[in-house]
Amino acid sequence: MRKTVLSIPAILLSTVAFAGGLGAGPLPSEPAALQSPATAKAKLAPSGNLTLKEYVGKLTFFDANLSLYSDLSCSGCHSPEVGWTGADASIDALGAVYMGSVDGRFGNRKPPSAAYAGFSPVLNQGATVGGMFWDGRATGRTLGDPLSEQAMGPFLNPLEQAMPDAASVAGEVCKSKYKGLFKAVWGNDICNDVDKSFEAIARSIAAYERSSEVNPFASKYDLYLKGEAKLTASEANGLALFNVKGKCAQCHPSTPGPYEPTHPLFTDYTYDNLGVPKNPLNPFYYNFVSNPSGVHWVDVGLGGFLNDATQNGKFKVPTLRNVDQRPYPTFVKAFGHNGYFKSLESIVHFYNTRDTLGPCSDPLAATDRPGNTCWPAPEYASTVNHDVGDLKLTAQEEADVVAFLQTLTDLSVKTSPRRRSASTD
Numbered sequence: 001m002r003k004t005v006l007s008i009p010a011i012l013l014s015t016v017a018f019a020g021g022l023g024a025g026p027l028p029s030e031p032a033a034l035q036s037p038a039t040a041k042a043k044l045a046p047s048g049n050l051t052l053k054e055y056v057g058k059l060t061f062f063d064a065n066l067s068l069y070s071d072l073s074c075s076g077c078h079s080p081e082v083g084w085t086g087a088d089a090s091i092d093a094l095g096a097v098y099m100g101s102v103d104g105r106f107g108n109r110k111p112p113s114a115a116y117a118g119f120s121p122v123l124n125q126g127a128t129v130g131g132m133f134w135d136g137r138a139t140g141r142t143l144g145d146p147l148s149e150q151a152m153g154p155f156l157n158p159l160e161q162a163m164p165d166a167a168s169v170a171g172e173v174c175k176s177k178y179k180g181l182f183k184a185v186w187g188n189d190i191c192n193d194v195d196k197s198f199e200a201i202a203r204s205i206a207a208y209e210r211s212s213e214v215n216p217f218a219s220k221y222d223l224y225l226k227g228e229a230k231l232t233a234s235e236a237n238g239l240a241l242f243n244v245k246g247k248c249a250q251c252h253p254s255t256p257g258p259y260e261p262t263h264p265l266f267t268d269y270t271y272d273n274l275g276v277p278k279n280p281l282n283p284f285y286y287n288f289v290s291n292p293s294g295v296h297w298v299d300v301g302l303g304g305f306l307n308d309a310t311q312n313g314k315f316k317v318p319t320l321r322n323v324d325q326r327p328y329p330t331f332v333k334a335f336g337h338n339g340y341f342k343s344l345e346s347i348v349h350f351y352n353t354r355d356t357l358g359p360c361s362d363p364l365a366a367t368d369r370p371g372n373t374c375w376p377a378p379e380y381a382s383t384v385n386h387d388v389g390d391l392k393l394t395a396q397e398e399a400d401v402v403a404f405l406q407t408l409t410d411l412s413v414k415t416s417p418r419r420r421s422a423s424t425d
């Protein structure tokens with residue numbers, strides 16, 4: 001049951017109609033015989049390609065009971081058929097930030113993909129590479145693994161699953177239908193120790209997020225690299241532009257690299273400021289409880305986490321795998337850390353013309369037709385990277401780059417139960 005604890009400020013209701021109500025979805029499967037570790041092992045081992053640990057991670061990833069009002073699982077904001085990001089087109093079309101288990105409480109950034117994230121190394125000393133989240137703050141230095149460290153966050157984040165403490169998360173798993181499997185993987189007495197259970201839950205989720213089910217490397221581009229598919233003329237030209245004239249591969253490498261030697265990840269896990277404008281539809285601007293600065297709030301990204309202004313405005317380079325994965329063609333996806341861009345066409349046009357179109361008059365007003373006659377000011381200006389912004393691509397070349405990005409969609413993703421939007425799909 002969803003309960004309203006915070007009221008959405010009137011200004012938000014009057015400016016932006018949020019669909020909100022994502023309905024709770026069932027677990028992907030709830031095998032009956034999960035009570036005893038031995039039975040669990042015997043029954044579940046053969047199913048699919050997942051190891052038992054990965055499977056426990058999957059069950060927890062999709063378990064809405066692990067949220068305050070039992071209505072929100074990780075998949076509510078990281079859904080496979082949307083490339084492991086947010087699954088509500090009506091939210092993406094506006095502020096692109098998702099509501100937590102408590103009504104009216106929103107985060108302040110767009111959910112990045114939870115797939116292909118596990119290759120990110122521990123944040124290095126200079127904080128130039130690695131870590132988890134748009135700003136690297138799950139460094140991985142505590143557990144030696146940024147992905148496991150990240151997985152401990154959302155359960156207790158009041159803006160996300162909002163559970164009161166680690167004990168309540170561990171308690172839910174230890175009385176769940178899959179508790180036997182959890183014990184089979186982590187030991188019969190795991191549930192006697194809250195800290196150990198909580199860490200085991202996080203490590204199981206990380207194992208699932210690293211599994212071949214979540215990271216299948218099964219896009220048309222992967223097939224092309226293996227010589228099993230041909231790119232169209234437009235896709236092939238897009239690839240060439242991506243690598244050279246468009247400079248995309250400088251930050252989104254299209255060839256294997258140090259973190260995964262056999263497949264390209266389309267991110268080097270570094271940080272950069274592209275000068276993405278503010279997304280004025282982000283409800284966080286109007287949440288004066290979490291955000292006393294109101295509309296003047298600036299998301300400074302990495303610099304905020306490091307408390308180092310020279311790093312302000314920088315965000316982690318996201319993978320481009322599944323960037324076009326959608327449940328149906330007209331489903332709106334949002335791009336960038338704040339979801340400012342609503343199409344691949346518009347973000348590619350931004351890379352191409354950011355520095356050639358003049359600035360729009362008011363960053364929070366959309367009167368100037370952004371992207372057409374002007375671009376709004378960057379959210380944080382002084383560290384913007386000017387290697388991109390004037391790529392001199394023709395309209396056809398922009399379209400070819402988009403065509404290439406569309407070859408990065410995993411073809412093996414099965415639709416699985418997820419929280420659904422009441423209004424749009």
Ligand code: HEC
Nearest residue numbers: 074077098099100107109110111114117132133134154160
């Ligand atoms: C209410 C929506 C919401 C829920 C629920 C949620 N996430 Fe997220 N997730 C986000 C947002 C937003 C970010 C980015 C936050 C930031 O960078 O500050 C994020 C970031 C991440 C990342 C980092 C990816 C990267 O490349 O840095 C991973 C991995 C992830 N989430 C996994 C999970 C897991 C596992 C769960 C469940 C335990 C979960 N999320 C629950 C919204 C959500």
Ligand code: HEC
Nearest residue numbers: 246247248250251272274276315316317318335336337351
């Ligand atoms: C200097 C490094 C750099 C270069 C070059 C670069 N990108 Fe990016 N890219 C980033 C960063 C950093 C972000 C996230 C920025 C933000 O949200 O503030 C990003 C975000 C994106 C996104 C949004 C993904 C998502 O999930 O939200 C797409 C799509 C993208 N880039 C495509 C491209 C293409 C196409 C090119 C070439 C035309 C390119 N990038 C060149 C660093 C780079």
